[in-house]
Amino acid sequence: MYGLMAGDPGTVALVLSLLMWVVFGVLALIYLAVRNNRVRRTDVYLSGEPESIVNKPSPSPANLYWGFLKKFAYGLYKQLRDKVHTGNLQDWVNFMAGWYGLLLIIAIIVGIIYLLKW
Amino acid sequence: MVIAMIEWIMLAVSILVFPGILFLISLSLFTQWYYRKLSGRLQNRMGPTYVGPAGLLQPLMDLWKLIHVKEMAVNKYSLPSLAQFFGLLGISALVVSLLLFPLSPYHVTGPYDFLVFIYLVSLWVPLSMLIMSLSMPGPYTSTGVSRLLTFITLIEPSFFAALLAPVALASARTGIPYSVLEASKNVIYCWANPVLLPVMVLSLVAAIVVLQAKAMFQPFNIPEAEQEIIAGYETEFSGPLLGLASLMHDMDIAVTAIAITYLILGGPYPFPHLSVPGIVLLIIKYMAVVTVATIIKNAFGRYRIEQALNTIFKYALIPAIVALILAMIYLYA
Numbered sequence: 001m002y003g004l005m006a007g008d009p010g011t012v013a014l015v016l017s018l019l020m021w022v023v024f025g026v027l028a029l030i031y032l033a034v035r036n037n038r039v040r041r042t043d044v045y046l047s048g049e050p051e052s053i054v055n056k057p058s059p060s061p062a063n064l065y066w067g068f069l070k071k072f073a074y075g076l077y078k079q080l081r082d083k084v085h086t087g088n089l090q091d092w093v094n095f096m097a098g099w100y101g102l103l104l105i106i107a108i109i110v111g112i113i114y115l116l117k118w
Numbered sequence: 119m120v121i122a123m124i125e126w127i128m129l130a131v132s133i134l135v136f137p138g139i140l141f142l143i144s145l146s147l148f149t150q151w152y153y154r155k156l157s158g159r160l161q162n163r164m165g166p167t168y169v170g171p172a173g174l175l176q177p178l179m180d181l182w183k184l185i186h187v188k189e190m191a192v193n194k195y196s197l198p199s200l201a202q203f204f205g206l207l208g209i210s211a212l213v214v215s216l217l218l219f220p221l222s223p224y225h226v227t228g229p230y231d232f233l234v235f236i237y238l239v240s241l242w243v244p245l246s247m248l249i250m251s252l253s254m255p256g257p258y259t260s261t262g263v264s265r266l267l268t269f270i271t272l273i274e275p276s277f278f279a280a281l282l283a284p285v286a287l288a289s290a291r292t293g294i295p296y297s298v299l300e301a302s303k304n305v306i307y308c309w310a311n312p313v314l315l316p317v318m319v320l321s322l323v324a325a326i327v328v329l330q331a332k333a334m335f336q337p338f339n340i341p342e343a344e345q346e347i348i349a350g351y352e353t354e355f356s357g358p359l360l361g362l363a364s365l366m367h368d369m370d371i372a373v374t375a376i377a378i379t380y381l382i383l384g385g386p387y388p389f390p391h392l393s394v395p396g397i398v399l400l401i402i403k404y405m406a407v408v409t410v411a412t413i414i415k416n417a418f419g420r421y422r423i424e425q426a427l428n429t430i431f432k433y434a435l436i437p438a439i440v441a442l443i444l445a446m447i448y449l450y451a
Contacts, residue, residue: 002128003225012228013237016214019226020238023133023210031185031206035358038189039198044256045353068268071424072431 125224132224137216146368147177149375152405153335153412160416177368184361191356193256198359201253205362208246211238212369218298219380220391227299232285235298235377240274243370247351250363254354262350265423266341272430273331277374279438280324281381283317283445284308288381290449298381306384314448318382320441325378326410327434331426333371335415338426375411379403 006012043051084095132138151166151174158165166173192198215238217226244266251263288305289297308314331338342350349355355363379385383403386396421429 001225002125002223003227006226006228006231009228009230009233012218012226012231013234015226016217016234016238019133019214019217020207020210020242023139023213024206026134027139027206027209027213031202031358031362035185036187036189040189040191042191042193044193044195045258045348046256047348068271068427072268072427075424075428076431 128224132217132222133213136223137219137221138213142213142216142369142372143365146365146372147181148174149372149408150177150368152408153415156409156412157416160413181361181365184364185358188357188360190359191354192254193354195255196354197253201250201355201359202362204246204249204253205359205366208243208250208366209362209369211242211246212366212373215239215373216376219376220299220302220385221376221380225299227294227297229294230296232282232289232296232298232301236278236281239370239373239377240277243366244270244274247363247366250355250359251351254359256354258348258353259351262341262353266351268423268427269331269338269341269430272427272435273328276324276430276434276438277328277332279442280321280328280434281377283321283438283441284382286442286449287314287317287445302380302385303387305381306387309384314445317441317444317448320437320444322378322382324434324438324441325382326407326414327430329371329374329378329407329411330414331430331434332374333411333415334367335411337414337418337421337429339420340423340426371408371411375404375407378407383407 004012004015006015084092086092135141154177155165155173157163164173166176169175169179190198215235216222217224218231218235248263248266251259251266284305285296285298285301287308288303289295289300292300292304294300308318334342340350342352352360352363379400385391385403386393386400389396389399391397391400
């Protein structure tokens, strides 16, 4: 079996990163040799509309905010909020006591396992 | 001296021919042909037919036409050299990642090299794709990139967690923990252990959903969303640059499918690579993974961004994390 058996992941990362640049060099040579060098100047593609209809060639990064935070992360938050903030203090106590109780039990079990050196 | 020479030759063969540049390009073009052909049949169409037997060489001809014949269209905001640089860099990362697998005649291995695999395929490839797109800006491109970025926040952690559970189980007690090579060789025995079966099934389900999302197959094709945002992050690509982007996308699908085939399904094992049953088993597993992804692609329509994120969260991230917790309990409790 041929190969390199490294002692740590850092060496593997270093070797593969160096090899990545070797592959990059080979691919770049092949690509430059076969690609068509002709370039055509055009406008930004706007479904046939002139560029004046947009004030910037790129829309705002708010897309990410609306897509991820408002639609996805907010959904998760809403579930949590609806579970905790029912307006009933007893629900809140049950929720907090349940989770803290679970954490306490886990901490006790892990502590016992550690002390008994299992 | 002779041994050192043979080592260098094997390294060169592994990088340039098998499983490096030549093999990976061929495999990704074959995979593209297969999912196009199967999609065609599932939709009562012919799929690729013109070039080669049963249209087998159509993806190669498409790639050659884009790179060699078509011109590149650029606008005043474009940075085509930067886009091409990152296209080639992303492809290079995918090529060298295969040196970690037992498929390669020359292995690079070490403890925790799974993290290096993730570094190559989950950092360099998405980063390259994003920089390529941002180098050719436009309103549709930016919308596609922001959707792609939103996806990556869930896909890549899910990919990592889905593969980490089987890798941990299969390699933690070998001499080289968290090694891709050792995990590939031993993961098949995890399927034979009834206690570990739920972990393996959860990881497989999560990994298939991740493959679907990484490939941007339906229902997760919102970043390219044809008709809605033209071609999304690929809108401003043309000619050789579109060829590079398309090749990197297909290679990403091929490497993800190879990772699932080896790290979850066990590759050719328990048979050796250089045996007929081993090769047949390896091909069957790889084709099964791609077939499942293609069938899902054709059974679904496109999800909206938040629907897609919720689906990835429910069916990829949560199963992967549950599998990981169960695997850690099994290993360390």
